[in-house]
Amino acid sequence: METIRLAVIPGDGIGHEVVPGALKILERLAELHGGLKFEFEHYDYGCDYYLEHGEMMPEDGLEKLKESDAVFLGAVGDVNKVPDHISLWGLLIKIRREFQQEINVRPAKVFDGVRSPLGSPKDFDLVVVRENSEGEYSSVGGRMFHEEHEIAIQSSVFSKRATSQAMEYAFNLAGSRSGMVTSATKSNGIYHAMPFWDDVFKEVSMEYPEVSTTSEHIDALSASFVTRPERYDVVVASNLFGDILSDIGAGIMGSIGIAPSANLNINGKYPSMFEPVHGSAPDIVGRGLANPVGQIWTAKMLLDHFGYEDLGGRLLKAIEDTLREGIMTPDIGGNSSTEEVTASILERL
Structure with missing residues (x-):
């Protein structure tokens, strides 16, 4: 027992x-x-x-x-x-x-009988794997000065250890599902952190040749979650991006x-x-x-x-x-x- x-x-x-x-x-x-x-x-x-x-x-x-x-x-x-x-x-x-x-x-999936704001979406069954400890939700930063001079500084933190750990989990999960991992990135707008994220994703993907991969910018990926969620299997994302995508996943399920x-x-x-x-x-x-x-x-x-x-x-x-x-x-x-x-x-x- x-x-x-x-x-x-x-x-x-x-x-x-x-x-x-x-x-x-x-x-x-x-x-x-x-x-x-x-x-x-x-x-x-x-x-x-x-x-x-x-x-x-x-x-x-x-x-x-x-x-x-x-x-x-x-x-x-x-x-x-x-x-x-x-x-x-x-x-x-x-x-x-x-x-x-x-x-x-x-996870997010279609349930028969549940009203989705998408109407009658094609069957989708996806999982968002989110790095949960650092990224954009780092507590590094602070506020200073007052009134109209006040400023706030918020620093993102991406370590290779935590980033690769999340990606490895996503690849292993995809291996037991449909065998596809999508990386959520924004390397065309976030100069340092997201190119780093992309480099680690490419490096980790080399260890899983049996798993197919795509990499999509978060804005386009968010739109595609709404228009074509059936395209996705496992999505790996940073703390902020994963938070947003998983709530979209909940929304397209119905609630x-x-x-x-x-x-x-x-x-x-x-x-x-x-x-x-x-x-x-x-x-x-x-x-x-x-x-x-x-x-x-x-x-x-x-x-x-x-x-x-x-x-x-x-x-x-x-x-x-x-x-x-x-x-x-x-x-x-x-x-x-x-x-x-x-x-x-x-x-x-």
């Missing part, structure tokens, strides 16, 4: 509405497997914690989370309570950086509410973290409108990460069958509640 210890952080807003159902689903799948068990340790870190304690998590918060096998996160942020730069950098980004979660993985993600530590020193993309959505809290699919699909990614691809595949099929039957929340064209969608997925398992 394998026991997976999860540090559970519902966080803010609808995180408290979608996480409980996802945990029930993980427990059900463990029961069906018979040789798997989950142990949940719950943490109340988030904006309400900040209002009470003046910090998003306690000083020893990371030490507590480090005792787990993975972190299962709901949502972080509520700008009505705490500024975003405090909530994100005090919890979500802090965990990513301190736990060396240097790879971010975000950011169904998009999952994984923040992966691949050196084995710290736990990885699994979270949906949708955020805390304070405008719909308590109304039963939150889409649970993003959190539940994230649970599928967690199962895959621990080697339970059979259970992950079973869960994805239950999600697909539920949506195909029209059991979905209003953001993707349905009239079902959070609880009704979750219950339908549980029933199909």
